[in-house]
Amino acid sequence: MFQEFTWEFIVGHMNYWLFIVLMMTGLYVVVARGNLVKKLVGLNIFQVSVFMLYISVGKVTGGTAPIFPTDMKIDPDVIYSNPLPHVLILTAIVVGIATTSLALALIVRIREAYDTIEEAGILEIESAICREENRIHGEAMGGRG
Amino acid sequence: MLVITALAVVRTRSLFAVVMLSGVFSLLSALLLVTLDAVDVAFTEAAVGAGISTVLMLSTLALTTRHERPSGASPAIPLFVVLVVGAALFYGTLDMPNFGSAEAPAMQHVYPEYMERAPHEIGIPNVVTAILASYRGYDTLGETAVVFTAGVGVLLLLSGLRRRRREDGDDDDDEEKEEERGQG
């Protein structure tokens, strides 16, 4: 498998590996940190690196932005980069901002309900509520039995 | 520089700095996107990521806390998960075509067809807008509906009567009732 690691191969794939490193950094922030706002920022980083990975697939060496000249005299020698990933990523960016704003609204409400936005603190409060409910439930069942 | 910014986000404990770093990350990625010939996407990413996103996150910080409390859990399991996923992705990219090659599968099939048809059928210079609004107009309709739904969702979540500003108390009640009547 390692015979094909020529210099040309490495240079040609370096961009994918760089974006994978960025993606993994974002994923690490989401998984390893407890604060909800920081998780959201990590998710944002992950999202943007996926976009850049996708768009780098559409680039052609020696190409230019996919916009024709204003008088529409198209030079047949000019290569244009692929506009299809651009369209997809535009939609994805807007959907990303929509989910980010919803997540931020949820974080504000969580803060008001639990008085903390750390994951550990929220889990603690939730488990305390569960224990309390189990105790009351057990007493009710025991009382009836 | 992007990697340095991302690593700084991992390590910083002050949330204000983290939000600013995310704005910087968005701006740097917009610059990178321009060199990748994606000018529309760079425009949108700069406006959305470095503008609206930062403002909304700062408003959220003003309504919550400013510092992150350090978690006691060890970073071993997340690091292991991240390394495994990274290795799997790396193995996947070994099959992908070289950066910038014109014979990649993404460049066949639909792309030459669109570039030939767009000047005649639609006649506007910006091909990305042509595809977005005309050839793939349904997707854009769905996306507008998603933005609309997100707006409605945020309004539903954050327009409760508790914690409203106490400046004009009666007006808030009336507006809340009007919204409920409008949504019902």
Place this chain on the structure above:
Amino acid sequence: MRHHLILRVVTKLLVGTIILFALYVQFHGDYSPGGGFQAGVIMAVAFILYGIVFSLAKVQQVFPPWLVHKLVALGVLIYAGTGVYSLLTGYNYLDYTALNPSYPEYGQERGILLVEFGVGVTVTGVMVAVYYAFAARTPVISDEEW
């Protein structure tokens, strides 16, 4: 923000330029990078900037919340309405040749302009409405603690 005189003066100069730029990006989406989403975000930024530097009450005098909520729905209505108009005149849904049956190319241009306008209106409304929702809450951290 009562003390920051430079901010207030500069904002008053900038807000008009930003709105003009947003309209430029909206209607030149055919010729240069731009279009509905970018224009909507930039227009919303103008109002949000005014709301940050002056107070929320002042920006709500200019752009009241009931108008914002109506605009959010109006944009989607314009977009879907273009499609329905195509249906009513006998073509397929969102077929832009219905807008100018004699010259299909001009019909495409008109259709794209209309559709992008709808998108821009909705995005402006949603961003400003979300900002109003966040800014209307009592902040936990006071201004001096920052």
